[in-house]
Amino acid sequence: MSQYQDTIKQFADLKANQGTGWNAISPEYAARMKIQNRFTTGLDIAKYTAGIMRQDMAEYDADSSQYTQSLGCWHGFIGQQKMLSVKKHQGTTQKSYLYLSGWMVAALRSEFGPLPDQSMHEKTTVPALIEELYTFLRQADARELGDLFHQLDDAKADSSENGAKKVAAIQAQIDNFESHVVPIIADIDAGFGNEEATYLLAKKMIEAGACCIQIENQVSDAKQCGHQDGKVTVPHEDFLAKINAVRYAFLELGVDDGVIVARTDSLGAGLTQKIPVSQSEGDLAAQYNAFLETTPVNSVDDLGNGDTVMKLDGQLVKPVRLPNGLYKFKEDTGFDRVVLDCVTSLQNGADLLWIETEKPHVGQIAAMVNKIREDVPNAKLVYNNSPSFNWTLNFRQQVFDGWNEAGKDTSAYDRSALMSAKYDTTDLAIEADEKVRTFQADAAREAGIFHHLITLPTYHTAALSTDNLAKGYFGDQGMLAYVKGVQREEIRQSLACVKHQAMAGSDLGDTHKEYFSGDQALKASGEDNTMNQFDAIA
Numbered sequence: 001m002s003q004y005q006d007t008i009k010q011f012a013d014l015k016a017n018q019g020t021g022w023n024a025i026s027p028e029y030a031a032r033m034k035i036q037n038r039f040t041t042g043l044d045i046a047k048y049t050a051g052i053m054r055q056d057m058a059e060y061d062a063d064s065s066q067y068t069q070s071l072g073c074w075h076g077f078i079g080q081q082k083m084l085s086v087k088k089h090q091g092t093t094q095k096s097y098l099y100l101s102g103w104m105v106a107a108l109r110s111e112f113g114p115l116p117d118q119s120m121h122e123k124t125t126v127p128a129l130i131e132e133l134y135t136f137l138r139q140a141d142a143r144e145l146g147d148l149f150h151q152l153d154d155a156k157a158d159s160s161e162n163g164a165k166k167v168a169a170i171q172a173q174i175d176n177f178e179s180h181v182v183p184i185i186a187d188i189d190a191g192f193g194n195e196e197a198t199y200l201l202a203k204k205m206i207e208a209g210a211c212c213i214q215i216e217n218q219v220s221d222a223k224q225c226g227h228q229d230g231k232v233t234v235p236h237e238d239f240l241a242k243i244n245a246v247r248y249a250f251l252e253l254g255v256d257d258g259v260i261v262a263r264t265d266s267l268g269a270g271l272t273q274k275i276p277v278s279q280s281e282g283d284l285a286a287q288y289n290a291f292l293e294t295t296p297v298n299s300v301d302d303l304g305n306g307d308t309v310m311k312l313d314g315q316l317v318k319p320v321r322l323p324n325g326l327y328k329f330k331e332d333t334g335f336d337r338v339v340l341d342c343v344t345s346l347q348n349g350a351d352l353l354w355i356e357t358e359k360p361h362v363g364q365i366a367a368m369v370n371k372i373r374e375d376v377p378n379a380k381l382v383y384n385n386s387p388s389f390n391w392t393l394n395f396r397q398q399v400f401d402g403w404n405e406a407g408k409d410t411s412a413y414d415r416s417a418l419m420s421a422k423y424d425t426t427d428l429a430i431e432a433d434e435k436v437r438t439f440q441a442d443a444a445r446e447a448g449i450f451h452h453l454i455t456l457p458t459y460h461t462a463a464l465s466t467d468n469l470a471k472g473y474f475g476d477q478g479m480l481a482y483v484k485g486v487q488r489e490e491i492r493q494s495l496a497c498v499k500h501q502a503m504a505g506s507d508l509g510d511t512h513k514e515y516f517s518g519d520q521a522l523k524a525s526g527e528d529n530t531m532n533q534f535d536a537i538a
Contacts, residue, residue: 007031036142042209049183050211067444070097074104076136083180099453102187123192130208140180186210190220199245214261231269235276262345263354266337293320366447380450395432
């Protein structure tokens with residue numbers, strides 16, 4: 001018996017036990033509604049998607065070509081349309097996740113209005129967006145399954161042998177339906193406070209459905225975007241306490257295989273707010289303090305009011321402190337601090353790493369990962385394919401530099417002006433574009449990147465598509481700007497969203513009304529529904 005038929009039988013048995021009071025209840029309709037709502041809680045989703053991530057991580061360890069990807073989505077509808085597109089074009093949702101970007105939450109979802117990425121937005125906005133994303137993904141499941149149920153009814157109405165074959169085929173599609181519900185990597189920033197605050201927020205995120213939480217080693221109340229200046233890191237002990245807090249949250253809620261991504265901003269962070277206390281020679285605090293920029297203290301005369309003195313390597317030194325009270329790290333220590341951060345995090349509960357870099361360069365990333373893997377051989381990254389990088393200029397310059405090193409003539413190019421459109425058709429630009437195209441596969445193979453994400457692509461796509469529409473609609477194109485640039489393309493590319501009423505749930509609602517009210521149901525999908533104009537899509 002198929003899963004679908006088994007579910008119908010379960011409801012039929014239940015109905016039989018209830019007597020005449022349930023005469024109006026159809027076991028098949030109840031089965032359909034249950035199958036359309038596979039995940040009844042966020043914790044169901046978190047447990048299901050954690051298993052997916054763990055399996056994907058193991059498959060990547062065995063074969064680096066099996067990397068995973070995601071796009072940052074700032075609204076449930078955007079996430080839904082992304083996964084519908086992935087499933088339509090790739091034929092599967094496997095290896096495709098969603099990313100919840102703290103940057104986009106701050107910029108687009110705060111009640112304060114647009115904010116910079118500095119943890120100033122309401123912390124509850126993050127779990128609320130997780131819940132919203134999964135609500136839309138579950139609705140995508142319900143919608144597609146609803147279409148299959150309608151096809152099943154049509155096939156059942158055909159009493160021929162061909163009809164029976166159709167019934168079996170459609171029932172198999174229902175039983176083997178692949179959900180649009182996929183893992184979300186959710187950004188908790190620097191934890192929004194102390195470790196207890198981190199734990200409480202992590203619980204809310206997990207309860208909303210998050211199986212994977214990304215946390216960074218910046219000071220919570222001085223948090224900056226990873227691609228801006230002024231970043232301040234915390235000592236390892238403070239960061240590990242927050243990793244522990246997230247792990248306890250997962251364990252308390254029964255998501256035993258929840259995933260923690262430990263992000264380090266040390267490559268671009270030259271400041272610390274706190275000097276940790278070393279308990280023994282060579283401990284983590286001592287290693288952290290060894291990176292501080294200091295000046296020697298030979299006598300009391302070398303000290304000013306309020307100066308701090310510490311003993312490093314047997315000598316008295318004074319850490320360099322800025323007027324704002326922050327302490328400086330030595331120049332050119334970012335690489336070593338990143339490696340220590342990553343090794344320490346993996347050895348103390350983190351599952352994946354995130355190294356925030358200033359450019360997308362496979363060699364640079366690989367150098368750090370290879371060093372980390374000397375201590376943790378299966379270390380792997382979540383990597384930000386950031387829109388903050390000028391990808392065109394970066395890769396054209398990388399090719400330019402490579403050509404120079406190989407002795408190839410670059411006299412036709414101005415390295416500082418390689419962004420210019422005049423270079424778009426040149427051999428250098430073509431080679432650079434190919435490197436951009438293969439960046440994810442190359443970095444997965446050579447630099448240990450398990451998951452590639454773009455943090456805020458849909459922020460930019462919304463701006464670009466709106467600009468293109470507004471330019472034509474308010475210009476001389478008028479309504480043709482929408483018809484030609486949007487609706488006609490939706491039709492030609494078979495976007496289900498062209499039937500926006502159905503996408504918003506009107507067909508699902510009609511079906512439910514029919515379940516509940518029978519022939520008395522007042523449905524929206526009759527002959528006068530203008531969405532019927534899109535039935536004949538060419």
